[in-house]
Amino acid sequence: VLSPSCRHRHSNPGVNWKHKDAAIYLVTSLASKAQTAKHGITQANELVNLTEFFVNHILTDLKSQNVNEFPVLKADAIKYVMIFRSQLPKEQLLQAVPLLVAHLQAESTVEHTYAAHALERLFTMRGPNNSTLITPAEMAPFTEQLLNNLFKALALPGSSENEYIMKAIMRSFSLLQEAIVSYIPTLIGQLTHKLLLVSKNPSKPHFNHYLFESLCLSIRITCKANTTTVGSFEEALFPVFTEILQNDVQEFVPYVFQVMSLLLEIHTSSIPNSYMALFPHLLQPVLWERTGNIPPLVRLLQAYLEKGGATIASSAADKIPGLLGVFQKLIASKANDHQGFYLMNSIIEHMPTESIVQYRKQIFILLFQRLQSSKTTKFIKSFMVFINLYGVKYGAIALQEIFDSIQPKMFGMVLEKIVIPEVQKVSGPVEKKICAVGITKILTECPAMIDTEYTKLWTPLLQALIGLFELPEDDSIPDDEHFIDIEDTPGYQTAFSQLAFAGKNEHDPIREVTSNPKILLAQSLHKLSTACPGRVPSMLSTSLNAEALQYLQGYLQAASVQLV
Numbered sequence: 235v236l237s238p239s240c241r242h243r244h245s246n247p248g249v250n251w252k253h254k255d256a257a258i259y260l261v262t263s264l265a266s267k268a269q270t271a272k273h274g275i276t277q278a279n280e281l282v283n284l285t286e287f288f289v290n291h292i293l294t295d296l297k298s299q300n301v302n303e304f305p306v307l308k309a310d311a312i313k314y315v316m317i318f319r320s321q322l323p324k325e326q327l328l329q330a331v332p333l334l335v336a337h338l339q340a341e342s343t344v345e346h347t348y349a350a351h352a353l354e355r356l357f358t359m360r361g362p363n364n365s366t367l368i369t370p371a372e373m374a375p376f377t378e379q380l381l382n383n384l385f386k387a388l389a390l391p392g393s394s395e396n397e398y399i400m401k402a403i404m405r406s407f408s409l410l411q412e413a414i415v416s417y418i419p420t421l422i423g424q425l426t427h428k429l430l431l432v433s434k435n436p437s438k439p440h441f442n443h444y445l446f447e448s449l450c451l452s453i454r455i456t457c458k459a460n461t462t463t464v465g466s467f468e469e470a471l472f473p474v475f476t477e478i479l480q481n482d483v484q485e486f487v488p489y490v491f492q493v494m495s496l497l498l499e500i501h502t503s504s505i506p507n508s509y510m511a512l513f514p515h516l517l518q519p520v521l522w523e524r525t526g527n528i529p530p531l532v533r534l535l536q537a538y539l540e541k542g543g544a545t546i547a548s549s550a551a552d553k554i555p556g557l558l559g560v561f562q563k564l565i566a567s568k569a570n571d572h573q574g575f576y577l578m579n580s581i582i583e584h585m586p587t588e589s590i591v592q593y594r595k596q597i598f599i600l601l602f603q604r605l606q607s608s609k610t611t612k613f614i615k616s617f618m619v620f621i622n623l624y625g626v627k628y629g630a631i632a633l634q635e636i637f638d639s640i641q642p643k644m645f646g647m648v649l650e651k652i653v654i655p656e657v658q659k660v661s662g663p664v665e666k667k668i669c670a671v672g673i674t675k676i677l678t679e680c681p682a683m684i685d686t687e688y689t690k691l692w693t694p695l696l697q698a699l700i701g702l703f704e705l706p707e708d709d710s711i712p713d714d715e716h717f718i719d720i721e722d723t724p725g726y727q728t729a730f731s732q733l734a735f736a737g738k739n740e741h742d743p744i745r746e747v748t749s750n751p752k753i754l755l756a757q758s759l760h761k762l763s764t765a766c767p768g769r770v771p772s773m774l775s776t777s778l779n780a781e782a783l784q785y786l787q788g789y790l791q792a793a794s795v796q797l798v
């Protein structure tokens with residue numbers, strides 16, 4: 235019914251475009267059975283052949299030389315591609331791509347916005363092998379035009395903060411990857427200029443978010459190809475970042491910290507002076523008052539410590555108390571205590587020993603105060619990772635001595651009341667590994683565990699360690715913790731402006747110690763048993779349960795060692 239009349243209208247589009255608008259609307263409605271935001275139309279009606287309609291009626295509008303003629307029909311056509319994208323064959327979509335790119339230049343806001351949105355959606359589609367349906371190679375002939383037109387569209391009246399265009403820029407970068415590297419020196423200037431403008435008066439949160447995501451992608455992709463280019467990004471971005479921080483543009487500050495973390499983490503040698511100049515400002519209490527700042531600021535301080543622990547110790551030692559002040563504030567909060575531990579673990583890992591030795595006891599006292607005032611599962615898990623990391627770094631004897639220096643027999647109490655009953659709750663592969671290696675050291679490198687009243691804890695601790703290796707994680711939460719206030723729950727906290735493309739790599743602080751903690755346990759037990767023959771087998775035979783003993787024999791065999 236539709237085809238002949240539509241064909242007729244082709245011959246006289248100037249008069250009949252309203253009829254065609256209605257016809258496309260009808261087809262779209264008839265054909266749509268199920269629509270989702272993620273995939274567009276997922277189920278089509280068998281009355282309409284969508285491919286035929288696309289070829290005969292939609293493509294003609296998209297192909298017209300003048301993108302500004304009949305904007306309503308152009309918008310209809312683009313919308314058709316957008317909503318039926320999951321139904322149309324890839325071949326048709328590839329035909330549509332350069333046409334959509336051309337429509338980014340249309341004067342009509344609806345038309346160029348639709349074009350940007352349609353491209354963004356097409357670029358997220360997945361093919362049968364779960365890679366993007368449209369590949370960077372297929373985009374190669376249009377890459378330059380695409381990038382040009384997207385940035386030019388931002389200059390069109392009414393679209394200077396168009397979130398669909400900015401999202402399409404982000405998605406194009408993400409799809410094209412290395413193919414954008416040669417364009418970045420030009421584009422970064424445009425992005426930075428845009429950032430400077432919107433930071434005067436942030437009003438479009440989505441636009442701003444995608445702008446920062448695009449910056450992150452530019453950095454990641456370019457620096458992956460050549461890490462030394464990180465300096466040129468810092469040169470371009472730091473003046474704007476400084477202005478944002480100085481004017482305290484609250485919406486942007488968490489983003490700036492994330493981008494700075496990403497940049498600093500890319501550096502391979504020492505920390506540049508430009509970062510050190512900023513360091514004292516990061517410790518200002520006012521910044522830590524805002525919950526949205528806390529996760530990105532902690533990450534940034536961690537990056538400072540990783541790249542510049544020694545520099546801070548030598549040239550900013552007067553700032554160490556400020557750093558510990560931040561730790562103290564975080565650790566006192568049920569919501570932010572885990573962030574405090576992230577910071578402290580980085581301090582332990584990266585600061586030279588002599589620069590923090592005078593503060594160590596105070597750190598442990600703070601932790602005990604918090605344990606006494608409110609002992610939550612989250613705190614205990616982080617606490618265990620911290621003490622074991624401390625033991626791995628400074629040795630099991632140092633760990634025992636610092637506990638017992640606070641209060642006699644404290645070390646035994648911590649093992650008995652916290653480590654042995656709770657270690658099964660530790661989650662995360664790296665966290666578990668830190669605990670496994672730390673406990674192995676306590677078992678095998680701490681004389682007090684062999685020849686004092688702590689000896690009675692030796693087998694229960696070994697049993698707990700084997701449980702950590704072999705048993706499922708204990709994710710139970712005591713009943714009285716289900717009533718923690720809303721502002722204390724981690725889910726509420728994570729509602730900060732997290733950038734997907736600023737993602738941090740998983741860090742393993744003990745990667746050089748071992749990759750196989752079971753083998754390390756077997757080797758360490760072997761060493762201990764040769765140092766005091768007879769003791770280890772007798773402790774095992776008295777109270778280790780049969781199942782645990784069997785697992786342990788498996789580790790010894792795998793390590794090809796025997797206990798004597």
Ligand SMILES: *[C@@H]1O[C@H](CO)[C@@H](O)[C@H](O)[C@H]1NC(C)=O
Nearest residue numbers: 280282283284285286287289
């Ligand atoms: C739609 O038309 C195309 C081209 O004429 C044809 O190849 C395809 O099989 C048709 N699809 C359906 C579902 O009938």
Ligand SMILES: *[C@@H]1O[C@H](CO)[C@@H](O)[C@H](O)[C@H]1NC(C)=O
Nearest residue numbers: 361362363364365366367369
């Ligand atoms: C995935 O499929 C596309 C075509 O659909 C192909 O070009 C690409 O090489 C495939 N990728 C992998 C990793 O197999």
Ligand SMILES: *[C@@H]1O[C@H](CO)[C@@H](O)[C@H](O)[C@H]1NC(C)=O
Nearest residue numbers: 358360361362363364365366
């Ligand atoms: C497909 O790839 C996406 C993005 O890389 C990923 O998030 C998703 O888990 C993958 N899905 C499968 C089934 O592999």
Ligand SMILES: *[C@@H]1O[C@H](CO)[C@@H](O)[C@H](O)[C@H]1NC(C)=O
Nearest residue numbers: 459460461462463464465466
């Ligand atoms: C990497 O980037 C630096 C600075 O931009 C440049 O001098 C150098 O030639 C680049 N190296 C390669 C291998 O492209």
